[in-house]
Amino acid sequence: MSEISVASASPAVASTRQSARFIHRALRHRSFMVGFLIIAVVVAVAIFAPLLAPHDPYRQDLLARMARPVFLGGTWQHVLGTDTLGRDYLSRLIYGARVSLMIGCVAAFISAIIGTTLGILGGYFGGKVDAVVMFLVSVRLALPATLVALAVVALFGGSLTVVVVALGCLLWDRFAVVMRSATMQVRKMDYIAAAEVLGANVPRILWKDVLPNVMNALIVVLTLEMAHAIILEAALSFLGLGVQPPTPSWGLMISEGKEMLLFESWLIAIPGIALFILLLAINMLGDGIRDVTAPEGRN
Numbered sequence: 001m002s003e004i005s006v007a008s009a010s011p012a013v014a015s016t017r018q019s020a021r022f023i024h025r026a027l028r029h030r031s032f033m034v035g036f037l038i039i040a041v042v043v044a045v046a047i048f049a050p051l052l053a054p055h056d057p058y059r060q061d062l063l064a065r066m067a068r069p070v071f072l073g074g075t076w077q078h079v080l081g082t083d084t085l086g087r088d089y090l091s092r093l094i095y096g097a098r099v100s101l102m103i104g105c106v107a108a109f110i111s112a113i114i115g116t117t118l119g120i121l122g123g124y125f126g127g128k129v130d131a132v133v134m135f136l137v138s139v140r141l142a143l144p145a146t147l148v149a150l151a152v153v154a155l156f157g158g159s160l161t162v163v164v165v166a167l168g169c170l171l172w173d174r175f176a177v178v179m180r181s182a183t184m185q186v187r188k189m190d191y192i193a194a195a196e197v198l199g200a201n202v203p204r205i206l207w208k209d210v211l212p213n214v215m216n217a218l219i220v221v222l223t224l225e226m227a228h229a230i231i232l233e234a235a236l237s238f239l240g241l242g243v244q245p246p247t248p249s250w251g252l253m254i255s256e257g258k259e260m261l262l263f264e265s266w267l268i269a270i271p272g273i274a275l276f277i278l279l280l281a282i283n284m285l286g287d288g289i290r291d292v293t294a295p296e297g298r299n
Contacts, residue, residue, distance in 0.1 A: 025292045032288025038281035046097040053091035054079070057248050061086035069266055080270055083256060087246075089267075093274060095248040100230050100278060103164055107229035108222050110168025115175020116218060120206055122176070123183025133176060140173045149232060153241040163242050167229045178221050182214040189213075216293045223286030227279045234275055250275045 026032050045052060055078075065086040068074035074081050080089040122133030152166040186192065187210075195205050234251030236242030238258075243249040245256075250271040257267025 026288070029288050029292055031284045032292055035281045035284030035286075035288055038277060039285055042097050042278055042281070043101065045094055046101050049094045049098055053088075053094045055088035055091045057087060057091040057095045058246050059087060066260075066264065068264075069270070072266060081266065083253070083267065084260070089253075089270060092248040092253060093250070093271060096250045096253060096271065096274075097278075099160070099243060099247065099249045100233070100275070103160070103167065103233045104226040104230040104282075106164050107167035107171065107233075108226040110165070111171040111225055111229075112175055112218065112222055114169070115172030115221075116179050116211075118172070119176040119179025119181075120183045120210055120214070123180040124187055124202075124206060124210060126184075130180070133180065137173050137176050140170075143170075145170045146232065146235065149236060150239070150241055153236060158236070158241045158244045160243055160247065163233055163236060167232055171225050171228055171232075174225060175218070175221055178217050179214055182217045183210055186210050186213045216290070219293070220286050220290045223282050223289065227282040227286075230275070230282075231279060 026036075061082070063086065064078065064082050065084055067078045067082040067086075069081040069089070070076060070079050072081075078088050078090070080093065082088055083092070118133045118136065122130040148170055149163075149166050153162055156162045192205065192209055195209055200208075233242050233249070234254065237249045237251030238255040240255060243252050245252065253271040254268050254275075257264070257271075260267050
């Protein structure tokens with residue numbers, strides 16, 4: 001009886017040790033911790049935006065337009081000043097975090113589903129299936145993502161939904177290539193052959209055996225594509241084809257402030273710095289996850 005209990009407890013013990021090892025590596029990895037903390041702060045700000053924003057981000061006050069930030073001699077009523085329509089800049093910056101995170105997460109998730117599915121199928125089956133997958137990847141790479149996104153948004157309108165779907169359907173190629181390569185390596189492992197010999201069906205093998213063992217690469221690509229989606233949304237909004245006014249968006253805030261670049265450069269600097277910090281944090285987190293979850297535990 002004791003042997004059975006020990007055997008049944010051993011997977012739980014191994015899982016606990018693995019989690020403890022991951023936490024230990026993560027706490028020691030400076031890039032991971034810095035990226036994680038910055039993203040955690042941005043996510044908290046986005047979630048609690050109604051509680052943190054000092055003013056309504058949509059409310060216009062033409063009498064208070066172009067008020068300067070506190071660090072440039074402004075008042076504490078508008079800490080980061082106001083824009084050309086008198087809207088509080090800090091409030092719009094806080095609500096803009098919601099738009100950037102939502103677009104980055106949803107677009108990257110859509111891309112991950114498409115690219116991971118194609119990559120795993122091509123890497124596992126090979127042959128004609130792999131040829132079709134690589135043909136689709138080649139077709140996608142032949143179409144510049146930015147130009148296609150501009151055409152799609154110009155054709156269907158610059159709503160938030162259109163931007164998210166367009167970006168999600170354009171950023172899957174890296175997922176497909178990386179997942180295909182990782183699946184080809186996993187395909188040769190003994191446990192895959194053992195599962196096939198035992199009669200496990202293909203969906204079960206792909207879901208239970210292949211996907212968990214390529215998850216490390218998937219997470220890294222997911223973070224990179226999340227940053228890619230955020231910066232593409234900012235570029236589209238800057239060109240006037242992304243998120244439409246009056247929705248707060250960091251790219252749109254940069255676009256609205258470009259006319260005052262030579263006179264009030266802080267209108268561009270504030271959302272630009274926020275965008276830079278978020279993208280840097282996402283990339284640092286992705287690099288940290290790659291290092292922490294790697295078998296050799298790089299630091």
